[in-house]
Amino acid sequence: MIRWGILGCGSIARKFAADLALVKNAKFVAIGSRSKENAQLFAKDFPVPHIHDSYEALVANPEVDVIYVASPHSHHHEHTLLCLEHGKAVLCEKAFAVNHRQAKEMISAAKEKHLFLMEAMWTKFLPHYEKMISFTNSGNLGEINSVLINFGFRPRTPVPARLFDPELAGGTILDIGVYNVFIAMSILGRPDEIDAHMKPAGTGVDEQCSVLFRYKNGAMAQLFSSFIAHLPTEADINGSNGRLRLTSRFYAPESTLEFYPDRMDSKQLVPFDKPLEGWGYYYEAKHVSDCLQKGLKESPVMTHENTLVMMQVLDEIRQKAGIRYEADL
Numbered sequence: 334m335i336r337w338g339i340l341g342c343g344s345i346a347r348k349f350a351a352d353l354a355l356v357k358n359a360k361f362v363a364i365g366s367r368s369k370e371n372a373q374l375f376a377k378d379f380p381v382p383h384i385h386d387s388y389e390a391l392v393a394n395p396e397v398d399v400i401y402v403a404s405p406h407s408h409h410h411e412h413t414l415l416c417l418e419h420g421k422a423v424l425c426e427k428a429f430a431v432n433h434r435q436a437k438e439m440i441s442a443a444k445e446k447h448l449f450l451m452e453a454m455w456t457k458f459l460p461h462y463e464k465m466i467s468f469t470n471s472g473n474l475g476e477i478n479s480v481l482i483n484f485g486f487r488p489r490t491p492v493p494a495r496l497f498d499p500e501l502a503g504g505t506i507l508d509i510g511v512y513n514v515f516i517a518m519s520i521l522g523r524p525d526e527i528d529a530h531m532k533p534a535g536t537g538v539d540e541q542c543s544v545l546f547r548y549k550n551g552a553m554a555q556l557f558s559s560f561i562a563h564l565p566t567e568a569d570i571n572g573s574n575g576r577l578r579l580t581s582r583f584y585a586p587e588s589t590l591e592f593y594p595d596r597m598d599s600k601q602l603v604p605f606d607k608p609l610e611g612w613g614y615y616y617e618a619k620h621v622s623d624c625l626q627k628g629l630k631e632s633p634v635m636t637h638e639n640t641l642v643m644m645q646v647l648d649e650i651r652q653k654a655g656i657r658y659e660a661d662l
């Protein structure tokens with residue numbers, strides 16, 4: 334059994350805890366919160382033997398093997414380093430860090446300590462994503478010439494503070510744009526040229542961001558993220574033999590794959606095994622538990638290099654669009 338702790342009692346931590354219960358070789362043993370009240374509220378819904386009212390107490394718990402870092406991305410660097418310093422393996426939420434420098438430090442620390450560390454890019458472990466990769470790799474779409482992705486929603490009130498707070502590295506690009514970047518790079522690889530523009534919210538962080546990737550072979554990716562418009566949240570991969578659409582929400586387990594070999598009315602559903610369990614976090618939690626059981630220090634699926642390249646691309650997008658955080662100074 335791999336013994337899991339969760340750092341931070343926010344909304345994603347709740348979904349992850351629910352899914353962890355489905356993983357046969359994982360056991361949820363400890364929760365850590367900055368407040369006793371929060372930790373107890375969490376433990377009421379997700380009973381757990383160890384309830385800690387500080388992150389320091391959580392990381393010092395000898396009963397914990399691996400910690401899921403579920404704090405805002407502004408704090409992933411600090412909290413991941415805290416876990417690693419105390420000998421804990423880490424699964425860290427996306428965006429992995431605020432910038433490439435932080436990501437490099439986190440990965441170097443894991444290597445120095447011989448500890449497992451992975452970015453929680455859950456999409457990479459979902460059945461529809463795996464099918465998207467095998468479908469495109471086997472040439473069904475022919476030569477891929479463009480990828481078009483949008484992800485947008487108007488947050489419900491009360492609006493979660495972290496979305497627009499510069500201190501918490503708010504804004505669309507690190508929160509949701511990261512999925513657009515991830516899918517585009519999964520298909521076309523690292524872009525040769527990047528252009529990006531944003532519209533700032535009142536707090537200065539991007540409330541909309543438009544990104545263009547260009548490739549030497551002529552391919553392009555157009556990515557759009559928004560906190561002020563409900564968008565279809567679909568992804569289209571266009572090739573010389575047709576189009577593959579990842580239906581809404583393209584990054585999540587409910588997405589389906591539609592192949593259009595010709596015009597709009599030529600739709601064919603692409604079948605794949607879809608054992609939908611829980612919220613979809615089961616797959617990454619199972620993968621990490623399996624890696625730890627095998628004694629791995631790095632995931633062979635979501636590698637350190639994958640994360641570092643993505644952070645470099647995100648840095649360049651932010652630089653082109655004029656999105657700066659304190660951690661960049």
Ligand SMILES: NC(=O)c1ccc[n+]([C@@H]2O[C@H](COP(=O)([O-])OP(=O)(O)OC[C@H]3O[C@@H](n4cnc5c(N)ncnc54)[C@H](OP(=O)(O)O)[C@@H]3O)[C@@H](O)[C@H]2O)c1
Pocket residue numbers: 340341342343344345346365366367368371372403404405406408426427428453455493495501507508
């Ligand atoms: N994979 C996914 O599908 C997915 C979905 C949503 C979000 N995320 C990612 O998960 C992370 C957390 O998102 P969330 O929506 O769960 O956020 P959230 O609801 O605001 O929760 C974040 C938690 O982090 C802890 N925290 C530590 N330092 C904090 C600080 N200075 N300010 C605020 N909270 C702080 C708090 O827990 P305590 O008070 O208990 O310590 C808080 O409840 C983000 O990086 C986000 O991008 C991933």
